[in-house]
Amino acid sequence: MTITTPAGFVASGHAAGIKPSGALDLALVATEDGRPVPMAATFTQNKAAAAPVQVSRAHLAANGGMGSAVIVSSGNANAATGTGGRADAARMCDVVAGRLGCRPEEVLVCSTGLIGYRLPMDVIEAGIPDLVATRGAGEEAAVRAATGILTTDSGRKEALYEGSGWTVAGMGKGAGMLAPDMATMLAILTTDAEVHHEALADLLRVAVRDTFNSMSVDGCTSTNDTVVLLASGRAGPVDPVDVVDGVTEVCASLAGQMAADAEGASKIAHVRVAGAASDGEAHRAARKVAESLLVKCSFNGGDPYWGRVVSELGSAGVAFDMDRVAVSYGGVTVCRDGVAADHDEEAVAAHMAGTVIDVRCELGLGDGTGVVTTVDLGHGYIDENRGTS
């Protein structure tokens, strides 16, 4: 079990026929009794947000942070589908709510897959009764749910945090934006901790900022990204600080699994910026370096060309003094006070040849720190993304 490990939740997965392969393509996570519990969610900031994101946002606003279920479909993003697509997303919630005995606005909906195609609503509507009927708290139900949300992922992505007498569980999909046809990042989390819905929204925002939002493979923002967290309260009150830790750990684990699953990538790189004017500026500078095509190419080639890193820092739109900057690879300083520093070239070469690259940039201006995790840019990325077929 994973997503159903926290007390009070059931799950299921079903092959409705959205995917031509016949693989599982619907998933459900719901409260055991269908009654609403505190629910929080974060969504893509993309103004071209897909229909299910628009509908889920409206439902979350209407249900006052109290929800019963999430339905996920995979194989088609229901994005760029207009008013018809929004009606389809709403209809999915209606049908689930009718079967669970809750209100439609207590159900959120996520979809992931190709952009620009209407959902095959006939097979989805035909499949939902089976999806709901087969829900359960056992191992097989949890596995089928975690499988039903996948697209190009190489395998299930699940994480569990065990607190003292309570747990947080998560399941996710996403291969680091490296298979953009199915690029969406989705994560559904459950916990049995008792948390007020307003506190739940706050802590989810913090956890997502520090995990999923600190990861960037290609800087593209999906139309469908969604993270949902449900809290059954079955384990009773838990110190909110502990809940933040637990949710953050589960999000971090899922984010790491997504980065590791980035198709076409051969290396992961952690870009850390310290000494910035603020944490926000550090994060922005780290993201500019992490999203630079030139820097990502140099990771691919294992080339410690710090000049590119410094050039990106200088154009990140943050406070910057060239004469104070330092850069290190794998703990070896290669640039100090803005100029080349004598260093152990063999040690740097050995670090760059590995699969995890650690780049640290010190701006020498303040206390701001930030980190963004990315991957290298090689032929594999191109090959994955030059066509949809």
Added chain:
Amino acid sequence: MTITTPAGFVASGHAAGIKPSGALDLALVATEDGRPVPMAATFTQNKAAAAPVQVSRAHLAANGGMGSAVIVSSGNANAATGTGGRADAARMCDVVAGRLGCRPEEVLVCSTGLIGYRLPMDVIEAGIPDLVATRGAGEEAAVRAATGILTTDSGRKEALYEGSGWTVAGMGKGAGMLAPDMATMLAILTTDAEVHHEALADLLRVAVRDTFNSMSVDGCTSTNDTVVLLASGRAGPVDPVDVVDGVTEVCASLAGQMAADAEGASKIAHVRVAGAASDGEAHRAARKVAESLLVKCSFNGGDPYWGRVVSELGSAGVAFDMDRVAVSYGGVTVCRDGVAADHDEEAVAAHMAGTVIDVRCELGLGDGTGVVTTVDLGHGYIDENRGTS
């Protein structure tokens, strides 16, 4: 002749020994008599601006927009070189000024090449006397100057605009940021039109905005980018509107030559956005699409996946209404009112298979228009950029 076609200018090129190959690596453009004339320049916005940019900015501020010469060195960017590097750049101006008989602040300096290495000042100082001594207005001098600023360029980049009794000439280097070790974009322009130095600065800003700043290959901002324009006044007063046209045409020609020379690219794409809330928003949206890795990969594969274009428009940070957007490839509308439009798929496929891709996005919100030219992202880019050696 080109850079020396406008009356009143001389040029030269010299092989000082910065480049191991022995190729020309110093270039000079100066007024015939060494006396200052109206001069304008635009520089990179990168806060990690290289030493020559810092020195040129200071000289332009000190000379009140009246300058005599520009010296360019190629093979080493003199970037990330600290106070020593700034002293080297200033020294280059001093030596040129001494030989020309002008003041050091009347000389600007540009360098292009690898970041993080001090210039070989011994060979540069030894070479400048020959560089200055061989200056002339003839064909060979112009060719040597246009050659001496090149790095990975496949050939000279020159442009000439012939007005009625006056001319604008330009020489440039840059292969569209596609060979980042030598990524800098430099352009030196001369005209014999009589223009006040303040008007010259204004019109250069307009011309650069509409040409070089509307081109993006990988979104990286070089530490050394510089455009300089000198106006001898020898042809007498010219209608300022005509001068803007002439300078813009020369800049556009040089920008086009740079894009066409982008190593590793197989296609050029013009991304046009109309119907935005403002021209600024249209430009920003066009740039977001043009710099998207996913969109650039789809250009490489000739895949008309408009879903990616819409997704980038939605995350460009501009006013956007998904239900009003339209996208066309080669004049064929593939998305209308935010959803897929029936279209001639063969016509689109034929357009995408060509070497120039035309993408038009209509936001349906206002009158703002903008265009950004880019190239595709294929294996060639990776191969050019994964190592410095």
